Amino acid sequence: MTNTERTTALITGANKGLGREAARRLGALGWKIFLGSRDEARGQAAAARLAEDGIDVILIPLDVTSDASVNEATRLVREHTDHLDVLVNNAGAPGNAVPPADATAGEIHAVYDTNVYGPVRVTHAFLPLLQAAEHPRVVMVSSGGGSFAVVTDPDQPVSKMHELAYSSSKAALNMITVRYAQALPHIKFNVATPGETANHKFAATDMNRHTGLLTVTEGTDSIVRLATLGPDGPTGVFVDRLGPIAW
Numbered sequence: 001m002t003n004t005e006r007t008t009a010l011i012t013g014a015n016k017g018l019g020r021e022a023a024r025r026l027g028a029l030g031w032k033i034f035l036g037s038r039d040e041a042r043g044q045a046a047a048a049r050l051a052e053d054g055i056d057v058i059l060i061p062l063d064v065t066s067d068a069s070v071n072e073a074t075r076l077v078r079e080h081t082d083h084l085d086v087l088v089n090n091a092g093a094p095g096n097a098v099p100p101a102d103a104t105a106g107e108i109h110a111v112y113d114t115n116v117y118g119p120v121r122v123t124h125a126f127l128p129l130l131q132a133a134e135h136p137r138v139v140m141v142s143s144g145g146g147s148f149a150v151v152t153d154p155d156q157p158v159s160k161m162h163e164l165a166y167s168s169s170k171a172a173l174n175m176i177t178v179r180y181a182q183a184l185p186h187i188k189f190n191v192a193t194p195g196e197t198a199n200h201k202f203a204a205t206d207m208n209r210h211t212g213l214l215t216v217t218e219g220t221d222s223i224v225r226l227a228t229l230g231p232d233g234p235t236g237v238f239v240d241r242l243g244p245i246a247w
């Protein structure tokens, strides 16, 4: 175990998309980045690109659905630092947009394993390192689809996208974040959605076959804002790139 003067951040699912862009942006602030990737080769390629840009980055093989993988990740991170300032639970699975009448518990379970149990598994494992930081922050990457206010608004396209797994998994993640925030006031727990909810805009990534109208840089504005909150910043809030959004 070694200490580091740099701000330290672990980002899950950081081999591509919003996770990789968040790693790039937070690394550009001079932070030490632990780049989580469930596939070692994909993670290695992403880390090498960031390192070429001068970012202090360490690959952490991390499958959020596996206790063994998460435990090994904590061991690896502890080789480099005795505290973790920021955890970004970004890894996510979209599910297969199965209509509610056809949805099975098995299909939902697979999505929950990544989107709900994953962030809990990772947060629980990293709590001792977070608690050792002076001003720790956890950012949960959710979705407007996890907001009851958004999903029940007939003007929002998501209100007409009939599925159970993804939206309910993100709604569960939102509640889990609020409950962590209430119970652990020393750590800031906040929820980011990458889009501009009011403008029905999301960021172009593999998850949406690059149909989003925002860049990954725009998509990570909410994540970066919550990751860089000062000690007086809020806890238990839900924001997109334009500001707070309704639960």
Ligand SMILES: NC(=O)c1ccc[n+]([C@@H]2O[C@H](COP(=O)([O-])OP(=O)(O)OC[C@H]3O[C@@H](n4cnc5c(N)ncnc54)[C@H](OP(=O)(O)O)[C@@H]3O)[C@@H](O)[C@H]2O)c1
Binding pocket: 012, 013, 014, 015, 016, 017, 018, 019, 037, 038, 039, 042, 062, 063, 064, 065, 090, 091, 092, 093, 114, 141, 142, 143, 144, 193, 194, 195, 201, 202, 203, 204, 205, 206, 207, 208, 212, 219
């Ligand atoms: N794009 C948007 O505008 C938007 C809107 C709302 C919410 N989000 C949320 O933003 C987050 C990032 O999504 P994205 O748009 O950047 O999609 P993406 O490009 O598909 O990235 C998803 C990332 O999650 C990783 N992942 C999936 N399952 C994992 C697991 N079991 N363990 C570890 N990593 C895992 C993927 O790894 P592999 O490469 O190995 O598959 C990938 O790195 C997700 O939580 C998503 O729900 C995005």
